[in-house]
Each structure stands twice: as structure tokens, then as C-alpha cells.
Amino acid sequence: MKSLKNAIETIHLLDDLAGEDTVLTRLSPLAKLGSLFIFLAALASLGPEKLTNALLLLWVLPVWYRLGRLSWKHPLRQLGPVLGMVGSIGLVNLFWFQGMPVSLGPVQIPGGIGVLLLLLLKATGCVLGAYLLLATTSLEKLACALQKLPLPQVLVISLLLTWRYLVLLLQEGTRMASAYRLRAPESRGIPWKISGSLLGLLFLRSLERAQLVYESMKLRGFQGRFPEQKNAGSLKGDLLLLSSTLAWCLFCRFGLYFFHI
Amino acid sequence: MSAILTLSHIQFQYPAFRPGQDPVPVLHDLSFSLESGEKVGLIGSNGVGKSTLLKLVVGLLPLQEGTLIVGGLPLTPQNLPTIRRKTGYVFQDSESQLFMPTVESDVSFALRNAGLPAEEVEGRTAAALEKVGMEELAQRQIYRLSGGQKKLTAIAGLLVQDPDLLLMDEPSAALDPRNRRKLTEILRRLPCAQLIASHDLDFIWDTCDRVILLSDGWIQEDGPAHEVLSNQALLESCGLELPLRLQKEI
Numbered sequence: 001m002k003s004l005k006n007a008i009e010t011i012h013l014l015d016d017l018a019g020e021d022t023v024l025t026r027l028s029p030l031a032k033l034g035s036l037f038i039f040l041a042a043l044a045s046l047g048p049e050k051l052t053n054a055l056l057l058l059w060v061l062p063v064w065y066r067l068g069r070l071s072w073k074h075p076l077r078q079l080g081p082v083l084g085m086v087g088s089i090g091l092v093n094l095f096w097f098q099g100m101p102v103s104l105g106p107v108q109i110p111g112g113i114g115v116l117l118l119l120l121l122k123a124t125g126c127v128l129g130a131y132l133l134l135a136t137t138s139l140e141k142l143a144c145a146l147q148k149l150p151l152p153q154v155l156v157i158s159l160l161l162t163w164r165y166l167v168l169l170l171q172e173g174t175r176m177a178s179a180y181r182l183r184a185p186e187s188r189g190i191p192w193k194i195s196g197s198l199l200g201l202l203f204l205r206s207l208e209r210a211q212l213v214y215e216s217m218k219l220r221g222f223q224g225r226f227p228e229q230k231n232a233g234s235l236k237g238d239l240l241l242l243s244s245t246l247a248w249c250l251f252c253r254f255g256l257y258f259f260h261i
Numbered sequence: 262m263s264a265i266l267t268l269s270h271i272q273f274q275y276p277a278f279r280p281g282q283d284p285v286p287v288l289h290d291l292s293f294s295l296e297s298g299e300k301v302g303l304i305g306s307n308g309v310g311k312s313t314l315l316k317l318v319v320g321l322l323p324l325q326e327g328t329l330i331v332g333g334l335p336l337t338p339q340n341l342p343t344i345r346r347k348t349g350y351v352f353q354d355s356e357s358q359l360f361m362p363t364v365e366s367d368v369s370f371a372l373r374n375a376g377l378p379a380e381e382v383e384g385r386t387a388a389a390l391e392k393v394g395m396e397e398l399a400q401r402q403i404y405r406l407s408g409g410q411k412k413l414t415a416i417a418g419l420l421v422q423d424p425d426l427l428l429m430d431e432p433s434a435a436l437d438p439r440n441r442r443k444l445t446e447i448l449r450r451l452p453c454a455q456l457i458a459s460h461d462l463d464f465i466w467d468t469c470d471r472v473i474l475l476s477d478g479w480i481q482e483d484g485p486a487h488e489v490l491s492n493q494a495l496l497e498s499c500g501l502e503l504p505l506r507l508q509k510e511i
Contacts, residue, residue, distance in 0.1 A: 012404050015362045019402065138362055164360055212357035215321050219345050220371040220418065227373030 004174045011167055013074065017135040023237070024068035024136040029145035031238035032137055035245040036129050042249035043125045048102050048114040050253075054121045055104070057252040060245065061128050068136045075131040082127050083120055090119040139163045143226050153224060160226065164213065169206040176202055264330070265426050265454045266295040266318065271327035273313055287313050289478045291327070295454050297425070302465035302486060303458040305475035306500030311458035312353060314475075315428045318456070319350045332425055346375075349419030353430040356408070358415045364390070364406070365399040368417045389421035392447060408435035413444070420451070427455045433464040462504040466490050474499055 018025060024032065039060060046054045065072065093115040102114035109117075133142070143160040147153070176198060180190060190198060273288040287310040295301055303311050316322045318331065320341045329336040331344045352358045361367035369386040377385075390396045393413040398406070406414060412435055419427060432448075433441050445467045448455060459465055465472060465486060472489040474482040476499040482489050489495065493503050502508070 012402065015402055015404075019363060019400070140361060140366065168357075209354075209357050212352060212354060213360050216352065216358040217360060219319055219321075219348075219350055220422070221342070221346065221374045222370075223342070223374075227370070227376070 004170055004177060008167065008170045008174065010074075010078070011163075011170070014131075014134045015138065017068075017070065018138040018141075020069070022067065022069045022136065024064065024132075026237070027136075027241055028235075028238045029137045029141045030148060031241050032133055033142070033145055035241050036133050038242075038245050038249050040126065040129060042253050043122055045253065046118065046122075048099065048111060048118050051102055051104050051114050051118055051121075053252050054118055054125075057249065058121060058125055060248050061125070061132070064132055065128075068132060070132065070135055075128055075135075078131060079124060079127045082123050086119050086123040087116070090116040093119075140226060147226060157224060157226075161210075161214075165206065165210045168209045168213070169202070172205045172209065173202055176205070263297055263333075264294040265297045265299075265332055266456070267328075267330040268293055268318075269328045271314075271317065271324070271329065273310070273317060273322065273325055287478050288317075291478075291480055293473060293480065293483055295426070295456060297454055298452055299471065300448070300455045300469045301457070302469035302472040303456055303475065304460070304462065304465060304472055304501065305481075307460075309475040310478045311475060312430050315350060315430055315456065315458055318426075318428060319345060319348055321350075346422065347425045349422060349424035349427045351412075351415050351419060351427075351429040351432055353434070355412045355415035355435075358418070359403045359411060362402060363399075364395060364401050364403065364414050364417075367403060367414060368399075368421055370418065371422050385421050385423075389417040392420055393417045394443060409437055409440040412436060413440065416444070416447070424453055427451065427453050429455065429457045429459075431459050431461070432457060433459060433461045460501075462490055462496075462501065463506055466504050466506070474501075476500075 039057070043054060043057055046057070094110075094112040097110075097112035097115050099111035099115075101108045101110055103109075104114070104117070137145075139160055143156050146156040146159070177190070180198070181187075269292050271288055271291040272286070274284040274286040277284050291314065303314065305311055313322060317324060318329065318336075320336060320338075324336055331340075332347045334340040334344055336344060359367050361370055365386060368389055369382050372382040372385060387396060387399075390399055393416055395410065395413050395417055398410065398414075403411070403414070412432065416429075416432070427448075432444060436444060441464065445464065448457075448468045455468070457465065457469060469486045472482070472484065472486045473480060474489055474495070481499055482492075482495060490504055491507055493507075496503060
């Protein structure tokens, strides 16, 4: 119940943040999407021998968070469980990784620890980067931006509707859990015996509401393409973000070699 | 005046719940028409087919038998986009009708979707929000609105399209007395034809000039609102009661 409410609050918080007026929210979604893609591609391309590069690459995140006037508290809370999961999977490297020791700045560390650290850094980059994008761009604007790319239209619409339907699913889940608790006050949680039928009902109710949303969209002229959304930012700003991200990623990926770090 | 909506011999049945069972008939041989600007109340007890009828008019349910003409166009898959542009439909559960993050973006959706210029979209959106008294909440997130505000936002989202015909399913549900009065005033001022399905007979009394009474999917009565709504015997035979204001007088 609490986790359902937390999930709804997170989605609402992201919607609120994306509606604020900051340097990043004013920029074009395509520029932000492109920058994030470059950043994640650079991060993903790094092997354990480039641990220092990965660490340095992540320093772009505080700059972006500062530009978007975002607090660290909430995204770090989202990051916790992901790091726990990735860390537990990555732990096996400590015992089975047979590679050479890797350098972290001037320090040499065993290869297994290096791989584990790299996995954690990559997970951190992915979660914080995705959070940043969603907290500075509404999903409608993102969908409009994706429509401009040569992507299948159905993929873009599915992405947008999945996000909206996720909220409906969570809302229905909360309502059902509240109704259950009110009628079974002595019960601690939902027993396994009835959880199956409740889950089925949850999907049916969510589908019904999703159908209503879709009907409403059709009635207001929706024919599979989202209308354009205007941006307050300038092309200069978009280009600056893209070029600075590209320069930073290239420097972190290849430049350190020339500085013999 | 010309007819904006004409229904002739409409029949509708929902498919059987299980194989081997009979389909569930809902509407039987319905025929009536609405003139431009006419305000008509659609009343009847639960399950008589009021919502089904409204959904048929906008093509959310397939037409099975009879003919349906909206704004001079027969309801066919080819005419559906034009008919939907001319028709606004407020759902019973208006919360599900809102799918954009803010009030302004939701109300302006249909206009932006039609590719209208930004200035026109802004102007018409502001005007629609002003009509329902929601102009100060334009930038508010939908989830922060109360039930009544959501209803008014849904109505603004239709008014922005300048519809010729407005269909409303229980529009006064979830509204407090002040918002209900506000909605009554808005609907009375609107020049478009309106078909309002409701159990709130006092609301129908205030907003409609004519009433169609449904019973078991048949039209039981079609006449002037105040005449039908004050016929206690007729209303009770159809599972309804007199409007509260008349009950007090008695």
C-alpha cells in the first residue's frame, strides 16, 4: 500500500518538476535526449580498465542537476535499490574475475573490485540520467521529440500510454488496497489466498479505465500522433548542451590517454 | 431550426456474457431528434441505456440497427472524425477523461491536435477556461484538482472545440452546490444543443427545456421538461421520484 502510494507520488513529483521553469526544462527535449544518449553511450563503452574515466564522466551529472535545479535527495533514494541489486549481482566478480588489476587514478585495485565498481558507476549514471530526463521533460514533450526521429510511431505512442496507464494501474491498486483494509481492519496485508483474484480484478479495472482514457483521446481528435509542444528555450541553448556534452564525453572517453592519467 | 441529431429506430444489444447465453438488449426502437440549440434531458433509472445511447452517438459503440444522423452526416466510419469534431462528450467518470499533465495542456489538446496556430490555441483555451471559471488554475497539475474541478476541466476541454452538440453523462455528479449552480448557468448560456443524461432531476429541471424518459430501453415519454418532471405517477412507474424541489412543495 505504502509502496503504491510512493510510486504514484514519484510520478506526480516528476510531472511537477518537469512543469517548472529552469534552464533545462526550457531546452528542446531532443537536445536533452541526444545529450543523455551520448552520455550513456560513452559510459557503456568503458571497460574495467577505464574506471577513472567512468568516474570522471559522471561529474557531468552534478552540473546538469544544478542547471535543472533538482535536489539529490529523491533520485538518490531511487538509486538505492538499483545499486543494491546490481551490487549483489556484481559481487560474483570478486571471486571469479580472472583479469588483471585495474587502476583507479594512481591506485591499483584487483580486477574483480574494478568490475564491481564499474557496474555500480554505470547503474548510477543510468538511473540519475533517466531521472534527470524525466524530471526536466514531460513525457508528452518527450513523445513529440521521439516522433521527429525515424522511430516506429507505435513505439512512441506505446511509451507514452504505458506511462499514463502505469499511473492508472497504481491508482486502481491503491483504491483496492484501501477498500480491502477498510473492510478487513484486523488483517495485516492481503492474504495470498485472495491476492490472485484481487490482481485479476486490478488488471480488469485498470484496463477499463485505460479504455476510457483512449476513448477520450479519440473523441478529441487523436489519430495516433501527438500534437507539437512549444519550447521556451533557444536553438543556441540546445546546441550548447549537445556540444558541451559531446566534448566532455569525448574527453573522458579518449582525452585522458593524452594526459597519461 | 434544423435537426442537429436525428435517431431513427435505434436498437442496441450487448453481446452475451457467456457462450450459449442470449445477448442483452438495451435499447429498443428509439427515434427522436434534437434541434440546434435545444437542451434535452435524458432520464431513467439505472441501467436503462442512457450512457449506451450517448456512446452510440459519438461512435464509441457500434451502431447495430437504425440510422443516426449528427449535424446532417450519417454516422459511418468515414464521417466519424467530422462528427467527433462537432460533438463534445463528458464522461460519467470525468477523471478518466483527463490525460494530459496540466489543466491548460489538457484543455488545449484537441486544438493542438488539429494543428491550429499557437495564438489561436492560447486564446480559445483561455476563453474556455474562463467560461468554467478555471482560468486561475490553468497551470495546475490535473492530480491536484478536486473532483468538481476535474469535471469543469473536462467540460472546458469540450467547450474549446466549439461543439454543435454537447453530450453529458451525469454532469452534476461530484459537484458541490456552488459548482453545480455554476455549471447550470454555463449550460444555460451555451448556444449549442445539449443532451444531458442524469439522475439529478433538479439539475435537469434547471437546465433542460425538454425531457426524454427512458424505461427498459424504450422511450416512455418525450415532452416539455417541467411537464414530465412533475408527473409523479409517470416518474414512479419508471423507478424515479419527483425532483426534490417538488417533493418539498408536496
